[in-house]
Amino acid sequence: MRKPTERSSPWLAASGCIASVLVALIVQASPTRLVDGLTIMPTWTLMAIFLWAGVRPQFMPPVAVFAIGLTQDLLTGAPMGVWALSYLVAISVFRFRGEDGMPRDLPPVLLRFGATLLLAHGIAFAAGSFALEQMADLQPLIIEIIASILMFPLPAYLVLRRRRSRGSGFIGG
């Protein structure tokens, strides 16, 4: 019988992590307004960071979180450092600690993500307002938060289901 650690290649998991973050970043910056009715997107990037930091913490060290935030700043045209700072602080504060990492039940994960989301957007609002030298627009932030809270249960459920089926603490490990 194969050990849990042998069930999936870490390279495969790393590829999945990079691919999911890249897709999240591109979707975040893509011209969604071309499609009728879709204007503001949820923060897919934060979802990807949060979930990977929960299931594979070694893939999401502070440098990676910072780099992802900075890439989002550059792709979206925001002042550099705004999302980098907010993701870095929010993930550092609310990441899952302990041997088991992210719990296998959905409600605590949703609760933790909600807190991460609020902190990240709060910091982004403050930092963005500072960079712009005027109050940033609060409405898109609020819509983003609501959209993210509505959308997050689906990827979170899929990730937790995969974790439970593997019986291992970490995806691919």
Add this chain to the structure above:
Amino acid sequence: MASRRSTRQDAEHGVRFSRTLFIALLVVSGALIAFDRPASRSAPFAGFRATFTDVAAPLLDLAAQPLRGIKNIGPYWRRQGELAEENARLRQQLIEARYWEDLAYRQRDRIEVYEDALDVESAAIEDRIGAWTVADPRGPFVRARLIGRGSEAGIRDGYPVINLYGLVGRVYETGRRSARVLLLTDLNSRVPVMADRSNARAILVGDNSEFPRLDYVGRAPDIRPGDRIVSSGDDGILPRGLPVGEAVATRDGGWRVRLYSDQAPVDFVWVWPYERVTPPDQEVEPEQPPTLGTGDDAGTGIDEDVDDAPAGAADDTGGASATEEAP
């Protein structure tokens, strides 16, 4: 204890969460936010951003392809039952459009005569640079679009960007193969405009809402709801007369503009290579052949140059100055 503080393992299967690194990254983030302010962005930062968007633009363009394929799927689906009616309406509009087309050709010919007479040159339509939108971030900090053409196609900072219906914004960050367009709705957008009917001037100020505000309109502005708002060209950056939108009165007595460019998704745009009007004090003096006068006269002022110039040129200059002095 010390090692536990410096490199906390957190029992996370080997993930190192160095406090020193974390603080260093916080400092770097703070420094980036402080130095990359849109209002006072330095050339190296702007260059770095432009290079990054150059690299990212092809990837974003690729990602935008499927979205372009399904664009307007919502309205199309809703209008399935109205296609016949719409077809009849479009035929009627086509008949009317032919009349306007004839009129436009005649006006173009007339304008060419006027431009020749006044020695004025305006950018021809075919000079405009077409570009696809490859990214459309609509976040809380910036309302901008990334387009897939850059300085290699002749795009420069400040060029106006239009779509089929009107002014969209202006280019504010140019890479080699990509450029970022600041939309009229962005917080940092300020465009001098005027009412087409009355020439009443105002500044169109973006505030991240769908309807940008008209500021500096005066106490009793000659603006009416529905007035066509066009660019006034007062800043010398945008050409005069670009259609912007319709004036809309607000409840508090102010004015906003319903943008024409919002009539359709901004997926394909034209960049207008409009060269800004240089103020006289910033003009680069063309190299002049050495004058026949004494060395003391050279470069002392316009009057001296006019005196030295041939008779025909002196007449022209004199005419211009006479016009300037007229009340």
